[in-house]
Amino acid sequence: MIKGKFIDNLPKIYGIYTGGFLGFIILMAICESAGMSAKLIGIFFVAFTVSIYAIIGYLSRTLQLDAYYVAGRQVPTVFNGMATAADWMSGASFVAMAGGIYFKGYGYMALLVGWTGGYVLVASLLAPYLRKFGCYTVPDFIGTRYGGNIARLSAVLVLTVASFTYVTAQINATGTIASVALDIPFGIAVYIGLASILICSMLGGMRAVTWTQVAQYIVLIIAYLLPVFWISNKMGAGIFPHLMLADEVARIADLESQFGLGTIKNTAADLATVPKGLAGITKAHSSVNATPWAFISLAVCMMAGTASLPHVMMRYFTTPSVKTARRSVGWSLFFIFLLYSSAPMLATLSKLSLMDPNLATGIIGKSISEVQALDWYQNWNQANLMFVSDFNGNGTLELNEFFMGGKAVVLATPEIAGLPYVISGLVAAGGMAAAMSTADGLVLAIANALSHDLYYKIIDPKAETAKRLIVARVLLFLIGFAGASIAALEIQGILGSVIWAFDFAMSGLFFPLVLGVWWKRANAEGAIAGMLLGLASGTAYLIWVRNGGAGFWGVTQLTFGIVGSAVSLVSMVVVTLMTKEPDAATQRMVDEVRIPSGKAVLGRQH
Amino acid sequence: MSKQTQHWEATRNLLWVTLAIWFVFSIGIFFFGAEMEASSFRPLGYPLSYYMTCQGSLGIFVILIFWFANKQEKIDEKFGFSEKEDK
Numbered sequence: 001m002i003k004g005k006f007i008d009n010l011p012k013i014y015g016i017y018t019g020g021f022l023g024f025i026i027l028m029a030i031c032e033s034a035g036m037s038a039k040l041i042g043i044f045f046v047a048f049t050v051s052i053y054a055i056i057g058y059l060s061r062t063l064q065l066d067a068y069y070v071a072g073r074q075v076p077t078v079f080n081g082m083a084t085a086a087d088w089m090s091g092a093s094f095v096a097m098a099g100g101i102y103f104k105g106y107g108y109m110a111l112l113v114g115w116t117g118g119y120v121l122v123a124s125l126l127a128p129y130l131r132k133f134g135c136y137t138v139p140d141f142i143g144t145r146y147g148g149n150i151a152r153l154s155a156v157l158v159l160t161v162a163s164f165t166y167v168t169a170q171i172n173a174t175g176t177i178a179s180v181a182l183d184i185p186f187g188i189a190v191y192i193g194l195a196s197i198l199i200c201s202m203l204g205g206m207r208a209v210t211w212t213q214v215a216q217y218i219v220l221i222i223a224y225l226l227p228v229f230w231i232s233n234k235m236g237a238g239i240f241p242h243l244m245l246a247d248e249v250a251r252i253a254d255l256e257s258q259f260g261l262g263t264i265k266n267t268a269a270d271l272a273t274v275p276k277g278l279a280g281i282t283k284a285h286s287s288v289n290a291t292p293w294a295f296i297s298l299a300v301c302m303m304a305g306t307a308s309l310p311h312v313m314m315r316y317f318t319t320p321s322v323k324t325a326r327r328s329v330g331w332s333l334f335f336i337f338l339l340y341s342s343a344p345m346l347a348t349l350s351k352l353s354l355m356d357p358n359l360a361t362g363i364i365g366k367s368i369s370e371v372q373a374l375d376w377y378q379n380w381n382q383a384n385l386m387f388v389s390d391f392n393g394n395g396t397l398e399l400n401e402f403f404m405g406g407k408a409v410v411l412a413t414p415e416i417a418g419l420p421y422v423i424s425g426l427v428a429a430g431g432m433a434a435a436m437s438t439a440d441g442l443v444l445a446i447a448n449a450l451s452h453d454l455y456y457k458i459i460d461p462k463a464e465t466a467k468r469l470i471v472a473r474v475l476l477f478l479i480g481f482a483g484a485s486i487a488a489l490e491i492q493g494i495l496g497s498v499i500w501a502f503d504f505a506m507s508g509l510f511f512p513l514v515l516g517v518w519w520k521r522a523n524a525e526g527a528i529a530g531m532l533l534g535l536a537s538g539t540a541y542l543i544w545v546r547n548g549g550a551g552f553w554g555v556t557q558l559t560f561g562i563v564g565s566a567v568s569l570v571s572m573v574v575v576t577l578m579t580k581e582p583d584a585a586t587q588r589m590v591d592e593v594r595i596p597s598g599k600a601v602l603g604r605q606h
Numbered sequence: 607m608s609k610q611t612q613h614w615e616a617t618r619n620l621l622w623v624t625l626a627i628w629f630v631f632s633i634g635i636f637f638f639g640a641e642m643e644a645s646s647f648r649p650l651g652y653p654l655s656y657y658m659t660c661q662g663s664l665g666i667f668v669i670l671i672f673w674f675a676n677k678q679e680k681i682d683e684k685f686g687f688s689e690k691e692d693k
Binding site for chain 2: 106109112116117119120121128242243247249250286287288292295299300321323330334340345594596
């Protein structure tokens with residue numbers, strides 16, 4: 001059936017895979033109507049998809065350095081776009097984003113703008129140049145461009161801080177989904193999640209991660225879009241929700257004022273009875289509810305963070321050429337756009353289906369006892385994601401008496417809207433794919449930086465290929481294990497730590513990376529100062545604000561990257577100008593990076 | 607002026623144009639959130655502020671990157687710095 005090389009048959013292989021997955025969904029739907037239990041369907045969905053990823057991971061095993069570190073630099077444009085989209089869209093994007101929009105409205109959408117706008121910076125400022133450079137990792141670029149172990153080590157430090165903050169959140173998300181779908185305790189589910197992550201990356205490194213990420217993207221995008229379209233059609237809101245929900249958005253605004261949003265406030269004593277982590281609807285759905293600076297500063301941090309996060313950047317090291325790296329960024333953003341533009345629509349549909357008394361699913365205005373008797377309410381109340389309480393004692397559920405967890409928007413809406421359980425199973429598989437793919441990319445980014453930059457380039461430059469690959473795998477295992485152990489402690493929420501990761505990356509790496517290409521005069525001393533002072537000042541600001549500090553410039557703990565990167569830029573420029581300009585060889589190297597033709601600066605195997 | 611200097615100058619000009627468009631749709635328009643919301647221009651019936659955050663800016667970024675990639679390829683070709691099709 002398949003002849004010739006794997007790379008030449010990609011569309012066919014993933015076409016068959018997609019068809020097979022759709023067939024599996026239909027099979028599950030048939031099983032459901034034949035009486036298979038909801039729990040069993042959930043288990044089948046997660047187990048089936050995860051074992052496919054594991055098989056792909058195993059088939060992609062390799063003993064070659066450039067296959068392990070950069071997938072042999074032969075990933076075609078569109079497929080690299082899909083892999084990057086999966087790499088990028090984390091468990092937070094999949095499970096928590098629609099919920100964030102649902103509860104916080106306009107102010108939260110700064111994240112959507114930031115997480116997409118950052119790709120313009122990636123495409124124009126960095127990706128094609130770093131691809132030309134021919135590095136294996138981001139610190140590899142910093143270390144070679146600026147020269148010296150201190151610069152390399154500083155980059156490894158920033159990378160590790162940022163990516164590790166991010167990866168614990170992803171392993172946490174994998175554990176959450178696995179524990180719900182497989183019905184096992186969270187503490188165990190985290191390690192099952194970790195095992196599946198490691199199977200996908202350990203044997204084949206970047207090559208294995210690339211081909212599993214493409215498979216994961218296909219699962220997650222089907223799992224996200226199918227329910228959105230289905231619910232929209234079922235509610236009669238529109239065949240194509242993205243283009244047709246204007247009336248629904250307006251209707252929510254009407255209902256908000258009808259139900260007294262913002263005028264009826266809950267007392268602190270009442271709120272204390274609401275389970276932790278749940279929130280009520282307190283902000284308007286569509287109207288502008290944030291100051292320009294609050295919106296813009298958050299968007300700026302996410303954009304600069306996107307351009308500095310190593311697990312994204314290293315995806316563009318895997319394309320065959322500079323030209324394809326550039327185009328690949330466009331495809332990545334297109335595939336991300338498909339999901340991000342659907343999240344606000346899902347939030348709208350979800351909110352309206354609960355709020356509108358004209359819909360059969362609407363619960364606001366119904367009697368409390370009636371709502372408490374609903375099957376889905378009981379399910380999600382038990383899962384600690386939904387709560388109602390009759391604060392004013394009138395026996396009717398008011399808007400301010402209904403509370404929900406952010407994850408419920410994605411996880412529970414299909415059930416509320418009356419879709420078959422097979423869709424909920426599909427959504428669980430999609431969430432798992434999203435969290436696993438990002439965790440894979442991050443764990444690999446950290447382990448590769450440590451094995452290539454720290455171990456090979458600094459500690460043991462004479463190490464042989466076989467030894468280097470063993471070290472890389474041992475580190476991968478250790479990093480994953482450390483991430484899972486911290487995730488098992490459940491000390492932080494998913495979304496907060498994701499945003500911090502962007503701020504850390506932006507504080508330390510944004511300007512040293514950009515100026516490395518665009519400012520020939522930039523030298524090692526400046527870059528080191530930029531990375532270390534940027535990271536230190538950003539971290540210090542975060543700790544200060546977390547401990548009750550007042551802050552300045554309206555910078556919050558979510559946007560501390562503004563302070564960090566400002567310090568980074570100033571110190572990098574000042575220190576560079578105070579010290580010697582880089583030598584002629586380095587300047588020639590920068591010239592070489594700026595043109596697509598000719599040999600890469602670093603060799604194919606290095 | 608050498609070919610390489612000219613190439614870099616053209617590349618830099620393209621960068622400024624790209625970043626200017628990027629700035630307008632990622633930062634510039636959000637200084638005017640309230641004005642956008644009040645605007646009578648409502649794409650597909652959505653309030654303009656809502657539309658830009660859900661789809662508008664996001665879609666423009668996608669188009670912008672492809673436009674930029676095309677332009678840059680033309681610049682590379684013009685000065686003879688594009689890669690040989692090796693694969």
